[in-house]
Amino acid sequence: MSLGYLFGGGVGSEPHGIELYETSPLMRRLYEQVSGWTGLTAEQILREELPPEQERRQSVGSIREAALAMAVHDLLAEAGLRPDVIGGLSLGAMTASSLAGALDRQELFAMLAHAGSAPDPGPEHIAQGMALAFVPGQAADAAPPWEGVAGVHLAGDFGPTVDGSRRIHMLAGHHSALEELVAAAPPGAIVPLPGRTIAVHSPLRGPYREFMTPYIASMSFSAPGVPLLSCLEREVMKTAEDVRSMFQRNSTEPISLVHLYEGMRDCGVRLGLVMGPSIPEGLLDFPFPVVHVTRPEHIELAVSTVYELGLEFSGTQGR
Known part of the structure; x- marks a missing residue:
């Protein structure tokens, strides 16, 4: 193995990927698909102000981040690249699962849209x-x-x-x-972290996990078609139930980028491509070189870096 794809987590309020969207018919088609799956317009997904309600804001922001990361993956596929191993943090882990073939894209985005129906905390709850x-x-x-x-x-x-x-x-x-x-x-x-009012990846997110548990239990998961790394522990998720368990536990358990990149290193990854802007560039110590892909020119940079390193890529694109 040689080429790894990393998907960051987090839900930012700032729009990203506008240049990619404006220059790529493929990305615009994907956003129209996501629009049909979620009920949001392409403009809401891309750059409109996020809703003020806490869970609805988190839901729309998640759809925004997942759509961009998926679009970057597809643009790299259009350029001839496929991951040999794949993984992500939090929301990125769920996006990576879909791209590894563990669940249908439509089902992923329907789940993210459903999350917006989770009850907001009442005035009696501690901030x-x-x-x-x-x-x-x-x-x-x-x-x-x-x-x-x-x-x-x-x-x-x-x-x-x-x-x-x-x-x-x-x-x-x-x-x-x-x-x-x-x-x-x-x-x-x-x-x-300003503006962050949800204690994600902690026991305080228990009510949200309880709300989402029946929905995730009803989802159709498959064994990943590409080696898929967990961010909750250092392991490769091999079965449909491995992936379902990660989806269920993600909201209340701590995540680890170290699990991901050490797992990729152990899988023989020699170059990592980071999808979207959610993992900061130049700050963290990866055990292999990484290229962050957020702008149109980064697609060409990723392809040229793969060839400069003499890597082979033979992964299979997810559904």
Whole structure:
């Protein structure tokens, strides 16, 4: 194996991929398909303001991110590239599952649209939030500052930075508890994520998981046709039930980019292509070179890098 595709997670409010959309008939056709599957217009998916309601906003934002990542995959396929191994974080893991053939594209987007019907928290609920924690490399073995803090949970591990000076973690929890943690930490050690009001990948997301469980249980999954890596533990998902379990657990369990890239390294990946803008460029220490694909010129860069490295690519495009 040689070529790996990585799909980031997260739901941003800013539109991306507009240049790709305007220059690619293939991408415009895909967005029309997604429009038919979700009831959103192509413009809503691409760049309109997200809805104000919490779960509806999360749903439309997820559809936006998944559509862009899928479009990048398809543009690379149009240019002749196929992944030998594939994986993603959170929403990216679900998108990767579809592209690995584990579920139909329409079923993925129908699920993301259904998620918008989840109940929003009432006024009696404690406000939630997210933060990034930057742990010095030399303190990697020490107890993290959030350990044992009530209302704060480890939600993700993005691994060390390129220079090895820090390791980046994602925290989720009660907004007030995160604020207290930020105030007690050295300046810049823990940074709140503005506008993030959902404590994703933590037990606080339990009500959402409960709402989605029957729907996911009814979905049709298949064994992946391409090696598909999990972001919840370091393993290759081989069966339909492996994938279904990941979908069920994704909202309440911490994710790990390290699981993904170490798993890809173990699969022999020599080049990673990062779909879309959700994994920051130039910050994290991957064990192989990566090319971030977000603009039209990046498609050509990805293809030329594959050939410059002398890689072979023989993966199978998902459904």
